[in-house]
Amino acid sequence: MFKSIRWKFITIYFLPVYIAMLIVSVFIIQQFQEYQLNMVSENLNNLGRQEGLIKTIARFEDLNEYKEDIQRNIDQWPTGLKEEVFIVNMDFKIVARSKNSGTNRDAIDILDYTLLTQARNGKTDQKDIYIESRNIITKNMAFPIQLEGGQPKGILYIRADLSDVYKGLERAKIILIEGTIIALFITVILGFLIGRSITEPIIDVTKKASGMARGDFNQVVEVKSDDEIGQLAEMFNYARAKLNVTLSQISSEKSKLETILSYMADGLIAVNNYDEIIHANPTAMEMLDLTEEEIRTKSYDEIMKKLNENLTLKYIQKNRRMSNYTGKETLKIGDNILSASYAPYMDEKGRKAGIVMVLQDITKRQELDNMRKEFVANVSHELKTPLTSIKSYTETLLDGALEEKDLAVSFLQVVNSEADRMNGLVRDLLQLSRLDSKKVLWNKKNSNLVKIGQDAVNKMEITAQNKNQTLSFITKYEFLSVYVDKDRIEQVIINIISNAIKYTPSGGHIQVQVYRDKNYAVALIKDNGIGIPKRAIPRLFERFYRVDKARSREMGGTGLGLSIAKQIVVAHDGEIFVESKEGIGTEVFIKIPISKKKD
Incomplete structure (x- = not known):
């Protein structure tokens, strides 16, 4: 309960009022009691010191002898209902008394011996005495009865009942207690109201802050005053608005970053210093063939150790200090080749908190590089063979073969054939270069594929x-x-028919079909030749690729015909593909969209 600031306010108000009321009550009671007792003492003193009274009694030589006269004098004294007067002789015998019961008892039995003794010795004294039999407290005063300068003849003993005084004190205490309780009750109510006026805005701010902590930033605190609490509410609303804007910007940037990371072509993995994968984008998971479960349950080193130990965090921390924990490695996963580049990332204090690794699939780049190398090698080889033949025959002619006419003519025919072969190779290479660089000038117009196919067949018949x-x-x-x-399309069909003739044995059959397949016109060149191995079909349209290199060269050709054919068909938004079974035959499909254009 006292954890609440409201109750602390009530306590702060309650305690000072309680302490103040307590001190004031004690002081008032003490002063009131002292005043009342002093008043009684003064009354008794005034009563006892009435000079006429003392002198009247002092005139009697023997108090015992004139006790009836003394009694009549006492009865005439103006005493109150609470005062009692006793005339005591020197032997402590009661001579007379107010409210006389007719008894003559020893004073010592009912009066205080000490006061009696003091008065007999000529001294006046007073004392408060509790009378147990009557359950009251009395104020007692004893005066010596004597003439001025004479010896005491007796004792004037006055006793007053203080019950009314103490009842008044008790009543005053009750009044003060009731007043204190009322004051404290009012204090608690005021403290509660004041505390609530302060705590309610704070509670409201706390609830709204809790709502903000749960992600709801539409919280607004009502401003009810211009004081510090109102300023707090205004500042909360201002901070909420600014925070809402800031978080919206952060959320937007985070969303952008997540989208970029999720859809980037490269894989990305972030690892902390504790060997935990803290982020892996979908591309990285696909490249490394990982599941969400493996990312959550397995450590980075456990995954990477199987692929390349040089990429484990343990190896990097141990061996890459000189390179500032940066490096690059290559991974081979199945048929794919990956390039992994890594570098450290820092925490807010500028310390290395882990590494970020970027994975790039360089399989196609590697394949292209290999194809480039193979292309250069093939071109070199294709040029070297005819050049070697031309050089050898030329040298033979220069060494004297020119003298033999028939032999010289035969050699020159070979040189001419090899030159034509090189010329064809250069022509095909130039055509491929123009196709690659999109520099070919196409003469496109609406044409009849049936007529094109028929013309190609007639030319190759x-x-x-x-x-x-x-x-x-x-x-x-x-x-x-x-x-x-x-x-160009006729060139493609003729090229395919030429290949079919080359690789179909004597007596074989070659068939060209032209038909419609939905929105495409299709030219199918079908033979019953030697066929193509299944493993070679995906590479048929690569430059200089030959299924049987030795046999292909014997039959002529540069190995670029199918590559050129594919480039031409693709440039017409078509497609070309091959189906073949070794030893049975081959089917080549050329599909071109049906024209919707008008000349």
Whole structure:
């Protein structure tokens, strides 16, 4: 309960009032009691010191002898209901008394011996005495009865009942206690109201702050005053608005960053110094073939040790101090090759908190690099072979073969053939270069693919007949409109037919079909030749790729025909693909979109 500031306010108000009321009450009671007792003492003293009274009694020589006269004098004294007067002789015998009961008892039995003794010795004294039989407190005063300068003849003993005084004191105490209780009650109420006026805005701010902690930033504190509490509410609202804007900006930036990390082509992994993976984007998980469960349960070193031990955190911390914990390694996962670059990231104090690793899939780059190297090697080889033949035949002619006409003519024919071969290679390379650089000037217009296919078959028919092969053209369409460069598409079909003739044995059959497949016009070149191994089909359209290099060179060709064919078909928004079974035959499909354009 006292953890609440409201109760602390009540306590702060309550205690000073309580202490003040307590001190004031004690002081008032003491002063009131002292005043009342002094008043009684003064009354008794005045009563006892009435000179007429003392002198009247002192005139009697023997108090015992004139006790009736003394009694009549006492009865005439103006005493109150609470005062009692006793005339005592020197032997401590009661001679007379107010409210006389007719008894003559010893004073010692009912009066204080000390006061009697003091008065008999000529001294006046007083004393408060509790009378147990009557359960009261009395004020007692004893005066010596004597003439001026004479010897005491007796004792005037006056006793007053203090019950009314103490009852008044008790009543005053009750009044003060009641007043204190009322004052404290009012203090508690006021403290509660004042405390509530202070704590309610604080409680409101606390609740709204709790709501903000749960993510609800639409909290507004009502400003009810211009004092410090009101200023606190205004500052809270200002801070909330600023925080809302700041968090919105942070959330937006975080969302952008998460989107970038999630959809970036490169993989990213962040690892802290405790070997825990704190972030891995989807690309990294896909590259490393990891699941969410593995990211949560396995350590970084446990995962990376199986792939490349040089990328483990333990190895990096031990061996990469000189390079400031940066480095680069290569990973091979299945058929994929990954490049892993890593560097440290810092905490808010500028200390190394872990490493960030970026993974790049360089498989295609590696393949392209290998293809480039292979391309250079193939071009070099393709040029070297005819150049070697030309040089050897030329040297032979220079050494004297020119004298033999028939032999010289034969050698020159070989030189001419090899020159034509190099010229064809250079021509194909130039055509590929123009296709790659998009510098080819296409003469596209609406054409009939049926007519293009028929013309290609007619041009290759004699070549097929020379190998004792049957070349046929089949279609049920008269017109299939395609928007193409007619000469280029015819070149592609002729190239495919030429390959079919080359790799089909004598007596074989080659068939060209033209038909429609949905929104495409299709030219199918089908043979029953030697076929293509399944492993070689994906690489058929690579430059200089040959299934059987030795045999291909014997049959002529540069190894670039299919690459050029694919480039031309793709440039017409079409596609070309091969289906083949070794020893059974090959089917080449050329698909070109049906034209919707008008000349």
